Amino acid sequence: MTKILLMLKTHQPIRINEYSFFDLGKHKNYFNEGLNKFIIDRVTDNSYLPTNKLLKKLLDKSDGKFKISISLSGTTIDQLEKYRPDAIESFQQLIQTGNVEVLSETYYHSLSYFYSKAEFDEQVNLHRKKIKQLFNVLPVTFVNTELTYNDALAKDVHNLGFWGILTEGADWALRGISTDNLYLGKNSDINVFLRNHGLSNDIGYRFSDIRWRHFPLKHKTYYNWLLKSGGDILNLFLDFETFGEHHKKETGIFSFFEKLTNKILKSRKLEFKKFQDVIAKTSELDEIQVPQTISWADQEKDLTAWRGNAMQYEALLRLYEMEAAVKNAKDHEILSTWRNLQTSDHFYYMSTKGLTDGDVHNYFSPFFSPHDAYRYYMNILSDFEILLNTSHRVVSPKFG
Amino acid sequence: MLGWEFPPLFNGGLGIACAGLCNALSEFVDLTLVVPKISKEQIKSKHKILGLNRLNEEFIENIVYEDVAKEVEKVYEIEIELDPYYVETHKSEKKTFMEKEVEKIKKQKVGQMREKFQFENLYGDDVIQKVIFYAELVKKISSSIDFDIIHAHDWMTFLAGLELKKMTGRPLVLHVHSLDYDRAGSESRGWIYDIEKTALNEADLIMPVSNYTGNILTSHYNIGKNKILTIHNGIDSEKVYKKKKSFPEKMVLFIGRLTGQKGPEYFLDIATKIYKKYKDVRFVIAGTGERLTHLLEDGAYRQIGNRVHFTGFINREKIKELLSMADVYCMPSVSEPFGLTALEAAQFEVPTVISERSGVAEVLKGSLKADFWDIDLMVEHITQLLSNEQKRREIIENNKRDLENLTWQNAAKEVAKAYDSLLN
Numbered sequence: 162m163t164k165i166l167l168m169l170k171t172h173q174p175i176r177i178n179e180y181s182f183f184d185l186g187k188h189k190n191y192f193n194e195g196l197n198k199f200i201i202d203r204v205t206d207n208s209y210l211p212t213n214k215l216l217k218k219l220l221d222k223s224d225g226k227f228k229i230s231i232s233l234s235g236t237t238i239d240q241l242e243k244y245r246p247d248a249i250e251s252f253q254q255l256i257q258t259g260n261v262e263v264l265s266e267t268y269y270h271s272l273s274y275f276y277s278k279a280e281f282d283e284q285v286n287l288h289r290k291k292i293k294q295l296f297n298v299l300p301v302t303f304v305n306t307e308l309t310y311n312d313a314l315a316k317d318v319h320n321l322g323f324w325g326i327l328t329e330g331a332d333w334a335l336r337g338i339s340t341d342n343l344y345l346g347k348n349s350d351i352n353v354f355l356r357n358h359g360l361s362n363d364i365g366y367r368f369s370d371i372r373w374r375h376f377p378l379k380h381k382t383y384y385n386w387l388l389k390s391g392g393d394i395l396n397l398f399l400d401f402e403t404f405g406e407h408h409k410k411e412t413g414i415f416s417f418f419e420k421l422t423n424k425i426l427k428s429r430k431l432e433f434k435k436f437q438d439v440i441a442k443t444s445e446l447d448e449i450q451v452p453q454t455i456s457w458a459d460q461e462k463d464l465t466a467w468r469g470n471a472m473q474y475e476a477l478l479r480l481y482e483m484e485a486a487v488k489n490a491k492d493h494e495i496l497s498t499w500r501n502l503q504t505s506d507h508f509y510y511m512s513t514k515g516l517t518d519g520d521v522h523n524y525f526s527p528f529f530s531p532h533d534a535y536r537y538y539m540n541i542l543s544d545f546e547i548l549l550n551t552s553h554r555v556v557s558p559k560f561g
Numbered sequence: 562m563l564g565w566e567f568p569p570l571f572n573g574g575l576g577i578a579c580a581g582l583c584n585a586l587s588e589f590v591d592l593t594l595v596v597p598k599i600s601k602e603q604i605k606s607k608h609k610i611l612g613l614n615r616l617n618e619e620f621i622e623n624i625v626y627e628d629v630a631k632e633v634e635k636v637y638e639i640e641i642e643l644d645p646y647y648v649e650t651h652k653s654e655k656k657t658f659m660e661k662e663v664e665k666i667k668k669q670k671v672g673q674m675r676e677k678f679q680f681e682n683l684y685g686d687d688v689i690q691k692v693i694f695y696a697e698l699v700k701k702i703s704s705s706i707d708f709d710i711i712h713a714h715d716w717m718t719f720l721a722g723l724e725l726k727k728m729t730g731r732p733l734v735l736h737v738h739s740l741d742y743d744r745a746g747s748e749s750r751g752w753i754y755d756i757e758k759t760a761l762n763e764a765d766l767i768m769p770v771s772n773y774t775g776n777i778l779t780s781h782y783n784i785g786k787n788k789i790l791t792i793h794n795g796i797d798s799e800k801v802y803k804k805k806k807s808f809p810e811k812m813v814l815f816i817g818r819l820t821g822q823k824g825p826e827y828f829l830d831i832a833t834k835i836y837k838k839y840k841d842v843r844f845v846i847a848g849t850g851e852r853l854t855h856l857l858e859d860g861a862y863r864q865i866g867n868r869v870h871f872t873g874f875i876n877r878e879k880i881k882e883l884l885s886m887a888d889v890y891c892m893p894s895v896s897e898p899f900g901l902t903a904l905e906a907a908q909f910e911v912p913t914v915i916s917e918r919s920g921v922a923e924v925l926k927g928s929l930k931a932d933f934w935d936i937d938l939m940v941e942h943i944t945q946l947l948s949n950e951q952k953r954r955e956i957i958e959n960n961k962r963d964l965e966n967l968t969w970q971n972a973a974k975e976v977a978k979a980y981d982s983l984l985n
Contacts, residue, residue, distance in 0.1 A: 182845060182870040183882065186807030471862035479867045513858075532857045536873070539866045543843075546867065547808050 163341075164394045164434040165387070165425060166354060168327065170304070171209070171401040172234040172270050173201060174506035176527050180540040188548055191498065191541045196527060198244050205245040208405035213251035215404075215415055219422050220258045226426050228260045228433040231401070232304050235268030235288050236504055238295065249295065256296045262435035263292050265300035265323060271503035272306060272467060274314055275454070276481035284500070285321055301325065302436040306505050308356065308398070308457040309464065312450060315346030315353065323351065325436045327398060329457035330355040335449065341392020343441065344449040352440045353449055356398045356457060360386060365399045369412040377413065380420040388430055394439060395431075398457070458509075459518040466522070467508040472535040477508060479542050486549045498545065502538075510534035562586075562594040563699060563711065563718035563725075566683060567612075569877070570600050573818075574901045575738045578770065578794045579714050582736075583608055585795070585973035590980065593706050595699055595721075597683060597691070613698050688717070689752070696721035700728060710734060710980050716741070716753055719760035732765040732983045736792070737774055742781050743896040744822050758782055765983055768792045768976065770899040771920025790979055793924050795969035796904045803910075804885040811842045811947050814887035814911070816880060816902045817894070819850030824893035824916065824933050829856060831891065833863050834940045842868070842947065847883055849874040884909035889946045893933045894919050903928070904967065907960035912953050914942040924967055927959020 178193045219227045233252065241248045255261045267273055267284040268291065274281040285303075292300055302325035303318045310328035318326050330340030338344075340355035363383065367373045375382065387395060400407060408414040425431045458466035468474055480502055487499045510526040511534045512519070528534040562583060566576030583594050587608035599612030683691065699721040712734040713722030719735060726733040741753040761767060761782055767789050769775040775791050778784045806812060813832070817823035825846060832844040846856065846869060853871065860869045872879070880902075884890070890906035890913045897919035904921060906913050913928040915921060922930050929946070931938035946953050 182872045183879065185843075185870065186809075471858055472866070475861040475864050475866045478864065530854075532854045535857060535861065535866070536871050540870060543808075543867055543870070550809070 162432050163387070163390065163392060163430060164439055165431055166230065166394055166396050166434055166436060166439070167228075168230040168232065168264070168304070168396070168398045168436075169212075169401040169403075170232045170264075170398065171237045172232075172506075173197075173204065173237045173240055174270065174504040175236050175240065175501045176200075177502075177507060177537060177541055179528075179533070180537045180544065182540055185540060185544050186547045188544060191545070192501065193527070197240060201240045201244045204402055204406050205241070205248045207409065208402050209241075209245075209248045210251055211410065211415065212401065212404040213248075213255055215419060216255055216261075217251075217258075219419065220255065220260055223426050225260055226433060227422060228262075228435045228438070230262040230264055230302070230435050231255070232264035232266055233292075234266060234270040235284075235291060236270055236501065238291060253296060256298065260435070262302065262437055263296055263298050263300050264327070264436075265289055265292065265303045267306055269500045269503045270306050270505055271500070272309070272464075272477065272505050272508070273481075273503060274305060274309070274317075275464070275468075276477065277484055278317070280481075280484060281317075282321065301440070302327065302354075304328075307466070309454055310353075310451060310456070311454045312347040312452055314454075315351050315451075316349045319346065319349045319351035324440045324442075325352040325354060327354045327396070327436075328356065328451075329455055329462055330358050330396075331455035331457075331462040333462065334451050334453060334455045338447075338449065339392055341390055341395055343394055343439065343446055345444065345446045347448055347450050350442065350444070352436075352446070354394070354396045354436060355449075356396050357390070358457070360390065360395065361397050361399055364397070364414075364418075365403045365407070368403075368414060368417070369408045378417065380417050380424060383417075383421060384424050384428075387425070388428075394434075459514060459521075466512055466514075466518075467505050470511070470513050470531075472513075472531065473508045473511045476511065476535060476538050476542070479539070483542075483546065483549065490549060495549065502541065502545070507534070507538055511538070562592055563713040563721050564594055564596040565695075565715060565717040567594075567596045567599055567610075570598055571683060574794075574899060575715060577901055578738055578899070579736075581795055581797055581969040582972060582976065583610075584797075585969035586976055588970070589973055589977035593708065595702070597695055611702070613695065683717075692717050692720055692756075696724050700724050703728070709984060712736060712976075713760075714738060716757045716760070719756055723760050723763055726763065733760075733763060734766045734768060734979070734983070735760055735764040737767060737769040737778065737898070739898045740774065740777055740782075742777050743898055744820070746896070764788065766790060766979060768979070770794050771923055773918065773920045773923065774898040790975075792972050792975055793920065793967065794899050794901055794904070795967050795972045796901065796908065796964070797969060799881075799905070799908050801909045802881075802885050804882060806886045808843065809841065811888040812886055813842060813844050813889045813891055813943060813947075814847065814883055814906070815845065815891055815893075816847045816883070817892070818848055819846070819852040819856060821852065822895050823848075823850075823897075824895045825850075825852055825856055826859070827893040827895075827933050827936065827939070828891060829859055829863070829865075829869065830936045831893065831939045831943065832860075832869050833865055834936060835944060836865050836868050839944070839947070844869045845872065845883060845887070846870070847872045847875055847880065880905075881909070884911055887911045889914060889943050891939065891943060892916055892919065892921075893931075893939060895933050897921065904964065907957075907964055910957050910961075912946045912956040913960060914939060914946065925960055925963050927956065927963055929956060 175192050176197055177191055256263060265288055268288040269284055273284055301323055303323040304327040308329045315326055340357045344353040346353050368378055370376060404414055454464050455462055468477060487495055509522060510528055511531045512522045513531050564579040566573050568576045568580050583592060584607055586592055592608040594608060595611045598614045703725055709731060711722050711725045711731050713719050714736045715738050722733050741757055761784050769778055769791055772791050775789050778789055779786055815828045819825050835842060860866045884906055890911045892900055892903050892915045894916040897916055900919045900921035903913050903915050907925060915928050915930055916933045917930050929942040931942060
């Protein structure tokens with residue numbers, strides 16, 4: 162039997178305002194409440210509610226055979242609690258079935274691991290607490306922001322008490338090993354799940370692409386592809402918003418998924434599993450080595466989607482430079498503002514990559530250009546710095 | 562008077578200078594200004610002003626030359642989409658193939674012409690067509706205007722000026738606010754240069770806005786000194802105010818189009834050097850242009866993006882707001898025929914550090930100056946102004962004194978005097 166590990170990842174950033182230089186020092190709202198509410202409403206209605214309804218139906222009638230895993234970023238949870246508590250409820254109903262595993266991640270969907278281990282730990286704990294409070298479960302499997310991963314990170318995550326970690330089957334870093342087996346992290350007991358990007362992207366990316374030669378994709382065709390893979394496991398990691406948002410209802414994504422699931426449930430060769438069901442504590446597994454950071458974004462599948470040009474590099478640098486001052490301020494609002502500015506999407510919008518990767522960046526970005534995204538972000542950081550300095554003056558050479 | 566930009570629709574230095582001069586000059590002469598585009602409220606100005614986008618019916622009827630009138634009428638009527646001429650032709654049935662083809666071409670042409678002045682941009686890729694169209698139209702409406710002197714501002718109107726001179730034999734005065742040389746440097750030899758050179762050769766009198774530009778006319782364009790008369794720009798008195806910044810740091814301001822000519826890259830160099838030493842200062846780059854994205858990336862690369870702020874395009878009110886907040890104004894232009902913004906900064910009592918290669922350096926005698934490439938000297942000047950209150954006051958007072966004589970009325974007097982000598 163090939164075990165299908167289906168993971169759906171929700172994430173919505175708290176998008177920033179077009180913060181003008183003229184508002185510098187005025188501490189106006191950094192976040193675009195109107196836009197964020199609009200998007201949360203749209204995604205809830207297009208995706209979260211109808212998808213959860215379908216998932217609940219499949220969970221209820223499959224007698225425990227249908228299993229999935231879900232990750233919810235803290236910024237998504239915060240916004241759903243604020244604007245759409247009905248969506249939170251629908252997630253709670255899923256998770257109560259006991260057949261849905263909830264994953265752990267950084268609360269703010271941040272790149273904090275690459276800048277501050279202390280901040281990373283705090284965000285992981287915050288997220289763990291929030292998941293416990295909302296869903297009464299304790300995650301054992303971890304997924305770092307945008308499936309970023311390297312050897313050291315895997316080890317550190319294991320030390321935080323996790324037994325599994327998810328990442329991308331990034332061909333350039335994996336030297337030809339199959340994504341369809343379970344591995345161990347380097348010098349660690351943590352199980353590593355590698356995303357089968359071919360089969361994942363067939364649904365996540367290509368499903369509604371009319372130029373694709375398999376368009377329109379039939380569930381039977383896809384089922385046969387699953388059978389052909391022949392590994393121990395199959396890691397299908399998708400944006401939750403794949404269902405109803407990236408591919409609208411009219412594309413037939415929901416009925417495709419329902420038929421596919423029913424077919425798998427009847428299959429004698431495929432079965433659904435959660436990560437925690439397959440995590441093995443034995444060291445018989447092969448170890449993988451990933452010294453450089455990988456991720457699931459763009460052709461490069463590394464950090465360059467968020468840190469590939471000077472603007473992104475500087476914005477991140479300036480943000481994390483403030484950590485000490487932010488934490489010294491001991492002010493809840495200052496801390497949460499700083500953390501919301503850490504969400505990786507802000508840097509993703511500043512990417513100047515072209516071609517189809519550029520198209521994806523543009524699809525998600527609320528800004529006219531990466532340069533605008535950078536400009537407004539830096540104005541916000543400057544304003545935030547002024548806010549911090551009013552109570553914690555940074556000592557530096559001054560003009561008379 | 563033939564102008565191109567005109568405020569408030571277009572707020573480059575050219576438009577502001579042209580408006581300032583016309584306003585003052587109308588005290589001395591009977592003046593009609595023709596520009597491509599004006600807004601409604603401008604029809605009430607001291608002098609007569611014709612916006613080619615707003616030629617009215619009465620005016621067209623006054624044009625005696627019938628065919629010409631028809632041409633103009635077409636343009637006018639299409640623009641307001643109430644064109645009886647075309648309604649008729651659509652309705653009339655019996656037309657030869659040839660007639661239909663001609664109509665089609667005419668329609669296309671008028672459609673294109675209409676677009677020329679239906680835009681945000683007076684320049685663009687098709688600026689040459691706009692320039693030719695402007696010249697054609699000016700020629701056609703000129704028969705209804707009584708004039709003794711043709712006065713054209715910058716190369717966009719030089720062609721029209723040349724045509725008018727050929728047609729009427731009236732003396733041609735060219736007002737030079739900027740030259741292709743300023744934008745392209747000493748390599749300048751393109752078609753804009755050709756228009757400039759031809760017009761400059763034919764002109765009876767040339768009025769550069771500075772001796773700096775006058776020197777370029779003699780050296781790069783090979784024009785005789787005897788027909789060059791520098792007319793420095795003036796500045797209208799302005800209600801100035803001071804606004805308290807909402808941040809504690811000092812503020813150094815750059816205003817201008819973000820093109821190589823204005824030297825924004827040098828400003829970034831200056832900012833980098835100052836920021837290395839002093840942390841409590843912010844740099845503001847106001848304006849937009851083809852270098853904007855490059856500058857943003859460059860600033861990030863130097864890791865001063867948290868201290869260099871880009872406003873993007875901003876209107877006059879916002880520029881005033883910036884001037885009311887700034888501690889130092891810096892104009893590191895590579896080639897600046899005049900530099901009106903420096904005068905505005907002086908009005909707002911912002912101490913100025915300006916490029917030696919600018920016209921305004923000739924009139925703001927007491928301002929701090931440096932060569933645009935001399936980053937160290939620029940940095941020294943700016944840090945001095947930021948740290949030494951006495952020096953700061955001194956420069957502000959110097960500028961105030963220099964401003965006293967810089968009125969449009971003085972400029973207009975000079976121009977009127979020059980007209981007299983041309984006519985007598």
